[in-house]
Amino acid sequence: MCGIVGAIGTQNAESILLDGLKRLEYRGYDSAGMATLDAHQTHIRKAVGKLGALASLLKERPCPGSVGIAHTRWASHGRPNEINAHPHQFGPITIVHNGIIENHAALKKDLLAQGHQFESDTDTEIVAHLIAQFKKEYPTDFPKAVSKALELIHGAYALAILDQDSPDTLIGVRQACPLVVGLGNGENFLASDFPAVLSHTRRFMVLEDGDMAILHKDRVQVQNIHGEIQTRTPITLDWSPATAEKGGFKHFMLKEIFEQPQAVIDTLRGRFSLGDLELVLEGLQTDLLKNIQQITIVACGTSYHAGLIAKRLIEELAQIPVEVDLASEFRYRNPLIRTSHLVIGISQSGETADTLAALVLAKSKNAQLVALCNVVDSAIARLCNTSAGTFYTRAGPEISVASTKALLTQIIALYLLALLLAQQRGLLHAQTLEKHLDSLYQLPLLLEAALKQEPEIRQTAKRLAQSENILLMGRGLLHVAALEGALKIKELSYIHAEGYPAGEMKHGPIALIDEKMPVLVLAIQGMNYEKTLSNLEEIKSRGAQVFVVCNETDHELRQAYPNALLIPTCSPYLVPALAVLPLQLLAYHLADLRGLDVDQPRNLAKSVTIE
Numbered sequence: 001m002c003g004i005v006g007a008i009g010t011q012n013a014e015s016i017l018l019d020g021l022k023r024l025e026y027r028g029y030d031s032a033g034m035a036t037l038d039a040h041q042t043h044i045r046k047a048v049g050k051l052g053a054l055a056s057l058l059k060e061r062p063c064p065g066s067v068g069i070a071h072t073r074w075a076s077h078g079r080p081n082e083i084n085a086h087p088h089q090f091g092p093i094t095i096v097h098n099g100i101i102e103n104h105a106a107l108k109k110d111l112l113a114q115g116h117q118f119e120s121d122t123d124t125e126i127v128a129h130l131i132a133q134f135k136k137e138y139p140t141d142f143p144k145a146v147s148k149a150l151e152l153i154h155g156a157y158a159l160a161i162l163d164q165d166s167p168d169t170l171i172g173v174r175q176a177c178p179l180v181v182g183l184g185n186g187e188n189f190l191a192s193d194f195p196a197v198l199s200h201t202r203r204f205m206v207l208e209d210g211d212m213a214i215l216h217k218d219r220v221q222v223q224n225i226h227g228e229i230q231t232r233t234p235i236t237l238d239w240s241p242a243t244a245e246k247g248g249f250k251h252f253m254l255k256e257i258f259e260q261p262q263a264v265i266d267t268l269r270g271r272f273s274l275g276d277l278e279l280v281l282e283g284l285q286t287d288l289l290k291n292i293q294q295i296t297i298v299a300c301g302t303s304y305h306a307g308l309i310a311k312r313l314i315e316e317l318a319q320i321p322v323e324v325d326l327a328s329e330f331r332y333r334n335p336l337i338r339t340s341h342l343v344i345g346i347s348q349s350g351e352t353a354d355t356l357a358a359l360v361l362a363k364s365k366n367a368q369l370v371a372l373c374n375v376v377d378s379a380i381a382r383l384c385n386t387s388a389g390t391f392y393t394r395a396g397p398e399i400s401v402a403s404t405k406a407l408l409t410q411i412i413a414l415y416l417l418a419l420l421l422a423q424q425r426g427l428l429h430a431q432t433l434e435k436h437l438d439s440l441y442q443l444p445l446l447l448e449a450a451l452k453q454e455p456e457i458r459q460t461a462k463r464l465a466q467s468e469n470i471l472l473m474g475r476g477l478l479h480v481a482a483l484e485g486a487l488k489i490k491e492l493s494y495i496h497a498e499g500y501p502a503g504e505m506k507h508g509p510i511a512l513i514d515e516k517m518p519v520l521v522l523a524i525q526g527m528n529y530e531k532t533l534s535n536l537e538e539i540k541s542r543g544a545q546v547f548v549v550c551n552e553t554d555h556e557l558r559q560a561y562p563n564a565l566l567i568p569t570c571s572p573y574l575v576p577a578l579a580v581l582p583l584q585l586l587a588y589h590l591a592d593l594r595g596l597d598v599d600q601p602r603n604l605a606k607s608v609t610i611e
């Protein structure tokens, strides 16, 4: 959940580390800290709150030296205060950590019995003590001291470690938490995620669980805790540093909403060969999907909503029964999974703890696994690569905590998967496939058209900005859009919002409706439209403030609701992809009008790598 950066080279490390932290702040942001080594001295600076506090401190008291580590924290052990902020030091060892040391209580007890004293409430400090302890046994072998300490700790962790006595060495360790090595020219880096050091290098080595990377300014060696050398082939990313910047928008979220047409193009690129009408879903062992009889989709949050949309697509097109489960429920309910089952994990980050655990459980029951991820080589992707494979959404880096372009690309990728499954089962004639693909290729243009309505959506947001509650209603796939709209409104504007199936209104929620309750109804022609119009009348007659999302060609509704949020006409399967767009913009503007931190809403983090 936290973000780690490390650097070793000849330049001053402070600016590299601070810049890296800025790009990682989305991973957690209750405190931040940095440590550098200079002339066998360790310099540590820490500050509570956002990164600006650390940056101000560094202006007063800079961190000298060309090797260092830094951290942005999202508390898991101990309150978010300066003492608990990383780095943690004991003796010559300084450390930053992402994850949880599960046996920290037992280790701490042993160390206390040996006379150790601890400053913080963190599990991390214990690791610094252990390494320093082993350094007494191996005074000239820093990697060995780290390995010996790692033999004792259990849990999920990524670590970056400095030793005051070895100023030419920086060590990174990965165990079930992300960590990559950036390979520079005369300098090397560690980072929780690529964008942290993209302005310095595009060449990376992705560490695997159990890896310990030993970085010097001119070389990197990867070994396991037994000292055995591991070969990790470097990859080159084509993301430019600017891709990870705000690109002129006020917030990353707005930038990412506007990137959706391009993201959809990227998701579709090269995945269909016109000549032989063949779907090319690289990364998947498609033969393993031919005999699948049942599908379960596991995911969390917005990715779960993508799963709900996929259920409809796969069941209708490929005629395979699909169950969609929240990963946090699935993993604890002893689900009925057979070998003829395909379990699909959907995750933008590819690191979500519940989704990963759900897939591990499915694997233990011999199901085939497929991952749908955005982050390349993430934990979920790697797990599924040992089964039926990973299909990447190619949304590019999503920095804002709110998931927007990730969802759009998930819908498109799942649509392609549904088409492939249908084709494998002989249920898709060439002409029908062409029609589906035509509508997919038109989607970016339709999204562009829908984005043009942003100024009108801000006006609607102004009317809703003081509301305490908002009810969103829709039927079928529009119910899923309502769920997603409500999630976005809640997490960004802190307004209580509920997405409800309009057909269920009379079974309870109608009791909430009066003149104080704003209700947003999604009414799209061809999608249970008449039934939804009846619901709309019932809501209106109870005096509620009614807001509508409808087709731009729906003149009747537009006349009745001149401020209606409009979406272009498209194939029913793509309606949710278009309908969530005005809701994303609405949630964005509600949060912005309420003066909130849009990109980093309170209590949330981008990747939820612990339960």
Ligand code: M6R
Pocket: 300, 301, 302, 303, 346, 347, 348, 349, 350, 351, 352, 355, 401, 402, 403, 404, 487, 488, 491, 606, 607, 608
């Ligand atoms: O990285 P994942 O897709 O696995 O993340 C799942 C959820 O945590 C995520 O979608 C969350 O709900 C977003 N903040 C929603 O905007």
